[in-house]
Amino acid sequence: MGAKIRDLLAFLRNTWRGLTAMRTALILLALLALGALPGALLPQRQLNQFKVTQYLNEHGWWGSLLDRLQFFDVYSSVWFSAIYFLLFISLVGCLTPRTFEYLRQSTAKPVITPRNLARLPHHARGTVDLDVDQVVEASRKRLRGWRTVVREEEDGGRSISAERGYLRETGNLVFHFALLGLVVSFAIGKLFSYDGQVAVVANGTQFCNSGVLSYDEFHPGLKVDGTQLDPFCVRVNSFAATYLPTGQADKFHADVDYQSGEDLATGTWRPYDLQVNSPLRTAGDRVYLLGHGYAPVFTVTFPNGEQRTKVTPWPPADGTTLLSSGTTTFDPPDTTDQGELRKHQIAITGLFAPTAAYQGTVLSSQYPAPNDPAVAVDVYQGDLGNNSGLSHNLNSIDQSMVDQGRLVKKVRKNLKPGEEVKLEDGTKIRFDKAEQFTQLQVSHDPTQTWVLVFAVLVLVGLAGSLAIKRRRVWVRVTPAGEDEPGGRTVVEVGGLARTDQAGYGEEFTRLAAELLTGKDT
Amino acid sequence: MPVNETLARYSDWAYASAVVIYVLAMAFYLVEQGMTKPKRQRERELVIAVASGGETVVTEGPRALPPERGISRAERIGRMGMALNVLGVLLHGAAVLLRGLATERVPWGNMYEYDSAICLVAVVTWLVLARKFDLRRLSAFVLLPIVILLFLGGTALYSTAAPVQPALQSYWLVIHVSVIAVSSGMLLVAGVASVLYLLRNAHEQNPGRFARLAARLPAADVLDRLAYRVTVLGFPLFTFGVICGAIWAESAWGRFWGWDPKETCAFVAWVVYAIYLHARATAGWRGNRAAVINVVAWVVMVFNLFFINLVTSGLHSYAGVA
Numbered sequence: 001m002g003a004k005i006r007d008l009l010a011f012l013r014n015t016w017r018g019l020t021a022m023r024t025a026l027i028l029l030a031l032l033a034l035g036a037l038p039g040a041l042l043p044q045r046q047l048n049q050f051k052v053t054q055y056l057n058e059h060g061w062w063g064s065l066l067d068r069l070q071f072f073d074v075y076s077s078v079w080f081s082a083i084y085f086l087l088f089i090s091l092v093g094c095l096t097p098r099t100f101e102y103l104r105q106s107t108a109k110p111v112i113t114p115r116n117l118a119r120l121p122h123h124a125r126g127t128v129d130l131d132v133d134q135v136v137e138a139s140r141k142r143l144r145g146w147r148t149v150v151r152e153e154e155d156g157g158r159s160i161s162a163e164r165g166y167l168r169e170t171g172n173l174v175f176h177f178a179l180l181g182l183v184v185s186f187a188i189g190k191l192f193s194y195d196g197q198v199a200v201v202a203n204g205t206q207f208c209n210s211g212v213l214s215y216d217e218f219h220p221g222l223k224v225d226g227t228q229l230d231p232f233c234v235r236v237n238s239f240a241a242t243y244l245p246t247g248q249a250d251k252f253h254a255d256v257d258y259q260s261g262e263d264l265a266t267g268t269w270r271p272y273d274l275q276v277n278s279p280l281r282t283a284g285d286r287v288y289l290l291g292h293g294y295a296p297v298f299t300v301t302f303p304n305g306e307q308r309t310k311v312t313p314w315p316p317a318d319g320t321t322l323l324s325s326g327t328t329t330f331d332p333p334d335t336t337d338q339g340e341l342r343k344h345q346i347a348i349t350g351l352f353a354p355t356a357a358y359q360g361t362v363l364s365s366q367y368p369a370p371n372d373p374a375v376a377v378d379v380y381q382g383d384l385g386n387n388s389g390l391s392h393n394l395n396s397i398d399q400s401m402v403d404q405g406r407l408v409k410k411v412r413k414n415l416k417p418g419e420e421v422k423l424e425d426g427t428k429i430r431f432d433k434a435e436q437f438t439q440l441q442v443s444h445d446p447t448q449t450w451v452l453v454f455a456v457l458v459l460v461g462l463a464g465s466l467a468i469k470r471r472r473v474w475v476r477v478t479p480a481g482e483d484e485p486g487g488r489t490v491v492e493v494g495g496l497a498r499t500d501q502a503g504y505g506e507e508f509t510r511l512a513a514e515l516l517t518g519k520d521t
Numbered sequence: 522m523p524v525n526e527t528l529a530r531y532s533d534w535a536y537a538s539a540v541v542i543y544v545l546a547m548a549f550y551l552v553e554q555g556m557t558k559p560k561r562q563r564e565r566e567l568v569i570a571v572a573s574g575g576e577t578v579v580t581e582g583p584r585a586l587p588p589e590r591g592i593s594r595a596e597r598i599g600r601m602g603m604a605l606n607v608l609g610v611l612l613h614g615a616a617v618l619l620r621g622l623a624t625e626r627v628p629w630g631n632m633y634e635y636d637s638a639i640c641l642v643a644v645v646t647w648l649v650l651a652r653k654f655d656l657r658r659l660s661a662f663v664l665l666p667i668v669i670l671l672f673l674g675g676t677a678l679y680s681t682a683a684p685v686q687p688a689l690q691s692y693w694l695v696i697h698v699s700v701i702a703v704s705s706g707m708l709l710v711a712g713v714a715s716v717l718y719l720l721r722n723a724h725e726q727n728p729g730r731f732a733r734l735a736a737r738l739p740a741a742d743v744l745d746r747l748a749y750r751v752t753v754l755g756f757p758l759f760t761f762g763v764i765c766g767a768i769w770a771e772s773a774w775g776r777f778w779g780w781d782p783k784e785t786c787a788f789v790a791w792v793v794y795a796i797y798l799h800a801r802a803t804a805g806w807r808g809n810r811a812a813v814i815n816v817v818a819w820v821v822m823v824f825n826l827f828f829i830n831l832v833t834s835g836l837h838s839y840a841g842v843a
Contacts, residue, residue, distance in 0.1 A: 022803045026796055033792040033821075040785040040829065047780065075780050186778070195775060244683065252687050276687040277773050288775045443775045451777065455764045462760055466753045466798075499802070 019086065020093030028087045035083050039074035042066065046073065088183065095176050102169050109149045110161035113474040117494030120474075122508040127480055128518035129487035132158055135477045135518040139491075142514055146473070157478030165471055168499065171464020178457035185454060189447035191223045199313040201295045201437045202239035202254065209233070209285065209442055230444065232260035232283040235269065239292055239436045243368050247320050252276055254289050254438045274438075284444065291316075291439035296352050296375055296431060298328050303426040306333045313437040314352050315395060323365035324352040326395050329384055342383040347397045347407070348429060350377035356416075363414055373434045376414045379423065382407040470498040473508070475515055491516050525623040529682035532619035535612045536637065540671045542609035543644075543664055549602030550661040554737060556595035557658065599657055606660065610648065613641050623682045629698045630685035632830055636674035638699075639826070640667050642706030646751070650710065654747065658737060663713055693769035700762035705822055707755035708794075712819025714748035715812040722809060745808070748815055749801060756794050763787050783837035786825035793818035 018024055043051035052072045056063040070077035117123055128135060136158050140148060146162035153159055196215035200207045212218045212226035220226055235257045242250045257269035260283035272280045280287040295313040302308075314326025327349040335341045353365035356374035363376035383406040385398035401407035413421045420430035476492040493512040497504035592600075617638055621628035629638045647663045650656060685694070717738055724735030738744065766784075771777040778784060797814040800806035830837065 022799065023806075026799055026803065026806070029792055029796045029799070033789045033796070036785055036789050036792070039780055040782040040789070044780065246683065248683065249686050250684060251690075277691040277693075277769075279772055279775070286775065290775065441775045445776070448771065448777055452768070455767070459757065459760055459764060463757045466757060 016093060019090050022094075025087070025090045025094065028083060028090055031083050032087060035080050036074070038071050042071055042074075044072060044074065046075065084183070088180070091176060091180060095173065095180075098169075099173060102173060105169075106166070110147055110163040110472065113151065113153075113159040113161050113476055114494065117474060117476060117492050120494040120496050122493075122495035122505065122512070124493045124509075124512035124516060125490070126516040127487040127490050128516070130489055130518045132156070132477045132479060132489055135489055135491055136160065136475075138519050139475045139477070139515050142511075143473070143475075153476070153478070155478060157476060159477070160475040161472070162474070163470070163472045163498075165468050165498070168465055168468040168470045171461045171466075171468060173461070175458055175461030175465055178454045178461055182451055182454035182458060185447040185450040189221075189445050189451065191221050192447070193443070193445040194218065194220045194224045194226070194229070195441060195443040197290070197439065197441050199293070199295075199315075199437045199439050200234070200236045201311050201313060201435050202236045202292075203311070203435050204235060204237055206233055206235045207440065209283075215442075230260075230283040230285050231264060232258060232285065233264070234258045234280070234287055234440070236438050236440075239438050241292060241369070241436075247368055249368065252289060252292060254292075256280065256287075258282055258287075284446070286443045288441040288443065289438055290441045293322065293437055293439065294324050294352050294354060294370070294373070295435045295437045296326075296328070296373075297433050297435060298330075298348055299430045299432055300330045300346060301428040301430070302333055304333070308333065309432070311435050317351075318365065320368065321365035322354050322368040323363075325350065326352070327397055329386070342406075344381065345384045345407075346427065346429070347380040347384055348377050349380065349397050350375060352434065354434070358414075361414060370434055370436075374414060374416050375431050377412070377429075377431075378409050379411045379413075379421065379429055380407050381410050381423065381425075381427075469504060471504050471507075472496045472498060473511060473515075489518070491518060524682050524684070525625075526682075528619050528623035532616045532623055532682070535616035535619060536671075536675060539609050539612035539616055540668065540675060542605055542612060543668050543671070546602045546605035546609055547661050547664040547668060549598050549605060550658070550664065553595050553599035553602060554658060554661060556593075556598065557737065602660065603651075603657055606644070606648065606664070610641070610644050613637070613644065617641055620682060624684060626685060627695050627698070629702060630689055630694065631680050633674050633678045633680050635698065635702065636670055636678055636826075639702045639706050639709075640670050640674070642703050643667055643709050646707050646710050650747065650751070654739075654743070656739065656747075659717065659739070662717065663710065666709075666713070688773055691769060691773065693765060693772075697762060697765040697769050700758060700765055704755045704758035704762050705826065707751050708759065708822055709819065711748045711751040711755060712816055712822070714744050714751065715815040715819070718744035718748060718812045719809065719816070722812070745812065748812065752794065752797065752815065756798070759794070760791065763791065781837060782829050783825065786821065786829050790818055790821040790825060793821055 043055050045052050055072075056067060059066075066072065070079070074080055114120065118125075130138075136150060139160055140150065143160065143162045146164040147166070148160050148162040151159050151161065196212075196218040198207055198215045198217075208214060209229050209232050211229065212220075218226065237255045237257065239252070239254045241252050244250050252275060254274040256272050256274045258272055258280060259267070259269050262268075263270065274280055274287065274289045276289055279289075293313060293316045295311045297309060297311045299307055299309045308330055310328050310330065312326060312328040314324040314328075316322045317325045327347055329348075330346040331341060332344040332346075335344070351363050352373070352375050353363050354369060354373055355365055355367035355371040357364050357366040361376075363374060380397060380402070383401055385401040385407070397407065402409070410423050411421055415421065415431040417431060417433045420428050422428050472495065474494045476490075476494075478490050478492075480488050480490050493515050495504065495508040495512070617628045617634075620634060620637075624630070629635045643663070644667055647660070651660060718741055720731045720735045721738040721744055722741045723730045724732065724738075725741050728736075766787075767777040770779070770784075793814060797811055797818055800811040800814055
């Protein structure tokens with residue numbers, strides 16, 4: 001039993017030693033770099049679900065193998081987490097003893113002068129016509145800023161041990177601890193953060209951060225259930241974009257009002273000029289203007305004379321010309337009978353061009369500004385399939401309904417603002433105009449300030465640990481022997497860089513030359 | 522926003538002239554290379570000279586050789602190369618400056634401009650180092666990748682002068698991109714030094730290897746120190762640039778870090794440089810292994826600059842390459 005425990009302890013100790021060795025840390029770092037790389041080369045679910053699906057469809061067994069190995073979720077994969085977890089332990093194991101060593105050294109005296117200074121990497125020797133004590137005093141003055149200790153030696157000589165550059169280790173520890181802090185705050189942030197995207201039509205439409213359902217898309221952290229979002233509301237009054245003649249966007253402005261905190265109760269709205277690069281920060285959340293597009297306005301006049309108008313954002317299909325595609329749907333009015341409803345639902349689906357250009361009758365767009373808006377639409381009538389309980393993309397129609405013949409294409413037409421098209425049952429569909437919509441993102445990350453603080457500390461520590469050199473110099477001053485030519489006192493200087501040798505030579509040469517004069521200037 | 526077409530045209534001319542001048546400078550450097558004999562050979566000839574009864578007193582260092590005329594022809598050609606190189610840098614700098622004046626913004630808003638700026642930093646860094654450490658004879662090796670990059674920039678990556686898109690209209694464009702460009706330029710120089718170190722080191726281990734090329738290089742430890750010192754300056758700067766990028770990303774894209782391909786690659790490069798610095802402090806990893814790691818880091822940087830911008834599509838796709 002005792003032997004078993006001993007074996008186990010030995011195993012644990014050896015594992016610990018192995019894990020905290022520098023060589024292991026180097027290999028783990030290499031694995032981290034290698035492990036992160038697929039994330040740059042393969043599509044990632046976190047960034048673009050659509051591209052992942054496309055890749056899977058195109059690559060067959062190879063794709064599904066990669067998928068099973070979590071190559072499309074690299075940064076949350078088991079193996080990537082394992083690498084950085086091990087690295088984390090290795091780092092802690094390396095830092096703990098170093099911290100104690102650092103604390104011990106922070107009060108320690110510089111080490112005793114080696115017997116033979118000539119064996120050190122840097123060495124110089126000379127004689128002066130001064131007393132031993134005068135030289136020691138002058139040298140101590142010259143070594144101001146160094147931590148020094150003067151020791152008496154056997155043969156009537158004295159020596160100075162001097163060391164400086166202790167801040168290098170300080171910087172080193174600050175760097176590594178800050179790195180730990182950064183990773184921890186990043187991880188905590190991932191638990192409690194959320195972001196959501198929503199398209200808001202820029203005609204005074206309001207958006208309130210009241211729950212997950214307010215969003216088109218919502219990405220919660222692991223500990224976010226979407227019930228306790230920070231309450232605030234945003235109203236998008238108008239949106240303006242300017243473009244260069246080439247069609248490249250030049251400026252985006254969204255004129256918004258917002259309310260949060262006490263303003264929610266009093267109903268006060270505060271104005272904000274929302275722009276790219278200048279998010280609205282309120283209630284602990286940030287609201288970004290990430291994109292924009294057009295929302296065509298359609299009015300449907302039903303056979304009984306009733307009218308319905310709808311504004312639905314149609315997302316841009318082409319980022320430069322803003323040719324957009326989307327679907328606007330209508331339910332017939334006053335129908336409670338599900339069967340009747342499902343025979344007369346209407347879907348208007350197709351393309352919108354802000355500045356129309358035609359090749360034959362095919363609509364395309366030649367410029368992103370709304371100079372000559374037009375739509376090219378197919379109008380369907382029948383069962384949209386949106387009551388089937390299955391989710392489907394709101395920007396397109398349910399093709400399976402069309403295939404089953406339950407949703408029937410009635411007409412295909414190009415429309416300009418004010419133009420309308422009539423279906424055989426008397427329903428009229430008019431394209432009124434196009435509004436603009438803003439694509440907003442709401443982000444919440446409670447620890448990002450901490451990440452920034454740690455990042456700055458990382459930088460400070462890094463600069464300190466790379467710029468400062470830890471180095472030692474020893475001066476031995478002895479009375480000259482009978483056979484020594486020159487002055488009556490021998491001065492010997494030895495130097496050693498404790499860390500990378502690069503660059504100590506020049507400083508030592510300069511310092512030694514001054515020390516060998518035996519004077520303090 | 523208007524673009525000053527005249528200044529833009531002058532900028533393009535200055536750019537093209539700079540590339541031509543660089544090529545000329547490279548030719549001069551190569552001629553100097555070809556005319557300078559490797560040290561070993563020179564020593565052999567000296568021994569012969571001394572043995573044949575000459576009372577030549579040879580002082581140390583290649584500068585004093587050959588003693589007959591004040592400056593050798595090779596030296597003269599090398600200096601002409603350097604003069605051309607300086608002229609090239611001036612033209613190159615003018616091209617970058619005029620781009621900025623023409624568009625009334627910082628001149629690194631697309632791939633062509635960024636490529637040009639980064640090369641300018643690399644050449645200036647090189648000239649400073651070459652003056653300080655007497656490294657002129659290596660210049661051709663540094664100019665070669667630069668000329669290739671500039672040629673690609675002027676042909677495949679070229680885009681006409683225009684204002685930048687809204688996402689780039691931020692003061693962070695000045696800070697983040699310039700810091701990244703400067704640090705990348707420096708790290709590129711460090712990478713070249715490490716490549717040369719590997720060649721020279723192999724040559725020193727076995728004089729038969731890379732004899733023609735490596736014999737003319739500075740000693741291995743000089744190259745090693747050069748690579749290390751430049752990296753030690755470039756790496757914190759690169760770190761600062763990445764942090765600036767994160768701050769900018771927070772206000773432009775809604776998160777400070779999102780594993781965008783460019784971010785991921787910068788992270789990978791950062792980690793590899795961290796390995797390099799640790800390796801230099803670890804017994805058994807100094808020298809060759811450390812240099813190999815530095816070269817890997819360099820490859821990641823170049824990969825990040827080109828492949829990521831041109832091939833993958835991410836948020837950093839501002840290349841402006843049609």
